[in-house]
Amino acid sequence: MVSDIADARQKVQTALENFRFRDALFEVIDLARKGNKYMQEKEPWIKVKSLDTNPENQKLIDNCLYLCMQLTANMAILANPFMPNTSKKMLQMMKVVDRILEWQNAGKIDLLRTGYAMRAPELLFRKIEDSEIETQLEKLRRGSALNEKKTTKQRL
Helix, strand or coil: CCCHHHHHHHHHHHHHCCHHHHHHHHHHHHHHHHHHHHHHCCCCHHHHHHHHHHCCCCHHHHHHHHHHHHHHHHHHHHCCCHHHHHHHHHHHHCCCCCHHHHHHHCCCCCCCCCCCCCCCCCCCEEEEEEEHHHHHHHHHHHHHHHHHHHHHHHCC
């Protein structure tokens, strides 16, 4: 996970410098996917149930959560060029100042300190209902039909 975080910074930076914005965004999303996989494999919610019988699990849980929080801070930095408001919202929940969004901080795993309380988590994005999607698709269809009529009229 540590090397994935460091590698993502370089991959995103290279893609952005070469104006390959879609590739850069893919790298950000891929890092999130790797973080999700890491958390699923480590299963801290399962390990916490056996702390009474296996106190060593606490170190594993702490390490997992620490890396996931560092990954989240890095995600805020890497996503900032694409979603600045979302990145700021992430930092606000983590109680981190905006200057952490400076690009040179990306790829580091010591962005957040341990031992402080964070704010309550909030959803970063709202769910889009199927009806809203259909409404937007219909608007696009109507706009496309209008443009087609204008193009045909101009040709005549």
